[in-house]
Amino acid sequence: MNRCFPGWMTAALxxxxxxxxxxxxxxxxxxxxxxxxxxxxxGIWQAVTSANWNIQAHSAENGVPAGLGVVxxxxxxxxxWAAAKKRENFANRATADPESRCYLPGVPRITxxxxxxxxxxxxxxxxxxxxxxxxxxxxxxxxxxxxGPIEWWMGDSRGRWEGDTLVVDVIHFxxxxxxxxxxxxxxxxxxxxxxxxxxxxxxxxxxxxxxxPKVFTRPWKVSLPLYRRLExxxxxxxxxxxxxxxxxTWYRPPE
Amino acid sequence: xxxxxxxxxxxxxxxSLIAGAAVDARQQEPAKPYTPPRTPDGQPDIQGIYNPxxxxxNIEDLEYQSLYQNFKPNPSLRGKSLIIDPxxxxxxxxxxxxxxxxxxxxxxxxxxxxxxxxxxxxWPQGVPRHVNNRxxxxxxxxxxxxxFNMAHHTYRAITLxxxxxxxESVKLWMGDSRGRWEGNTLVVDVTNNxxxxxxxxxxxxxSDAMRVTERMTPxxxxxxxxxxxxxxxxxxxxxxxxxxxxxxxxxxxxELWEEACVESNDRNLELLKRPGRN
Numbered sequence: 218m219n220r221c222f223p224g225w226m227t228a229a230l231x232x233x234x235x236x237x238x239x240x241x242x243x244x245x246x247x248x249x250x251x252x253x254x255x256x257x258x259x260g261i262w263q264a265v266t267s268a269n270w271n272i273q274a275h276s277a278e279n280g281v282p283a284g285l286g287v288v289x290x291x292x293x294x295x296x297x298w299a300a301a302k303k304r305e306n307f308a309n310r311a312t313a314d315p316e317s318r319c320y321l322p323g324v325p326r327i328t329x330x331x332x333x334x335x336x337x338x339x340x341x342x343x344x345x346x347x348x349x350x351x352x353x354x355x356x357x358x359x360x361x362x363x364x365g366p367i368e369w370w371m372g373d374s375r376g377r378w379e380g381d382t383l384v385v386d387v388i389h390f391x392x393x394x395x396x397x398x399x400x401x402x403x404x405x406x407x408x409x410x411x412x413x414x415x416x417x418x419x420x421x422x423x424x425x426x427x428x429x430p431k432v433f434t435r436p437w438k439v440s441l442p443l444y445r446r447l448e449x450x451x452x453x454x455x456x457x458x459x460x461x462x463x464x465x466t467w468y469r470p471p472e
Numbered sequence: 473x474x475x476x477x478x479x480x481x482x483x484x485x486x487x488s489l490i491a492g493a494a495v496d497a498r499q500q501e502p503a504k505p506y507t508p509p510r511t512p513d514g515q516p517d518i519q520g521i522y523n524p525x526x527x528x529x530n531i532e533d534l535e536y537q538s539l540y541q542n543f544k545p546n547p548s549l550r551g552k553s554l555i556i557d558p559x560x561x562x563x564x565x566x567x568x569x570x571x572x573x574x575x576x577x578x579x580x581x582x583x584x585x586x587x588x589x590x591x592x593x594x595w596p597q598g599v600p601r602h603v604n605n606r607x608x609x610x611x612x613x614x615x616x617x618x619x620f621n622m623a624h625h626t627y628r629a630i631t632l633x634x635x636x637x638x639x640e641s642v643k644l645w646m647g648d649s650r651g652r653w654e655g656n657t658l659v660v661d662v663t664n665n666x667x668x669x670x671x672x673x674x675x676x677x678x679s680d681a682m683r684v685t686e687r688m689t690p691x692x693x694x695x696x697x698x699x700x701x702x703x704x705x706x707x708x709x710x711x712x713x714x715x716x717x718x719x720x721x722x723x724x725x726x727e728l729w730e731e732a733c734v735e736s737n738d739r740n741l742e743l744l745k746r747p748g749r750n
Contacts, residue, residue, distance in 0.1 A: 259614070
């Protein structure tokens, strides 16, 4: 709302081209902050990575960009049965990947889907709206997880600030989502701890620690930067994956 | 459980309103002056979880809600409409459009796959159905009003920054919403709508030329009056106005939880295929 922002903020807005600018913007090297002094993550962000094809290092294939991976150490510590399952998933990935059915991709995969997402931030609640299949995450701050058993596609997210890092604890997953198109998977016992650390007004260092005692022998971690999208008049659009090819089946107005 | 979402076929399975509680918008009590509190960025604060009061079944005839959900028929609602203009309560279709709708309307209780309610196919509801379909939440971070609907986690981010609409060639399921506060009334201009959404279960439809102007006015701490003026020169003979109100939901709790849809539902269209139909 224009009348809510002082004049100098317009300049900051033009500079950052963020969808929402908080108080405290000073110069490009200083983090944006909200009225309560927390880093302001509001705005539209996107990962730039080939992790959705494969979170580990991989060569290019037709339609698949090469990548150095986002897994720390490039090793995923599968239990022996799970390593076999991963190989099976990889062999069947064209149809077995839940993304091929347009399902909600879970966490952390939604973060590195090649689509933008928007963060809305208040002290008690952070909401993230994603362009991909209009996924939504509601991160309730400083509150406990609801009692399970619950299996949600996007899990249950509870946040807290540790200094300038937003830490989000996510549990209550299904066993139906994968980490990528390469068959990397988990069980419903998945526990993800995300850390969003802004390093400039335009960059967030994103880390997710993955724990799943049914599938892995130890916790492991992915890390990648998130980039603030700066295009003028940018907004999150839609990608209703499951509707493509099925819509427009019932009528057309006369031209 | 794999999901909190039940297997959905028709909006029949979405029942959350009882026809007996449905009230014609024209019979609402007159608005009393109400001054809502303010958010930190100065917006009238209307945040919370609400339910629409009316019907999502047939916006032109409230009795359908009871007839098709096996509730006790309530003849007093017959012919009562959520449309306050034109005065007859009917959507002013052009002749071709009324003809186009007829077979879909008649088949709606047992549709062939291509005539299934788009909402039951888990597609985003579009506007105004987004706020006439189950619980929804209004969230007001700085510079925005964001509306989250319980039903298949659809959302709409209404920016208040005065920025222009996106290019007309871009069509979106939920449209492009630009809002402003006029006193305590949130006025939202919704353009860039695609032509795939309905207003209710009964095949009430529009084209991609539709424009919706919404007005949301809090009249008490627990009630918001809502009107939407619908214009679409490709389909209607004149603009028309849809009016309902929202009641604050005090039973649900403070958090709207995940309700996935297509994840449980994507094979169900197959069930509608029978010999002799397609």
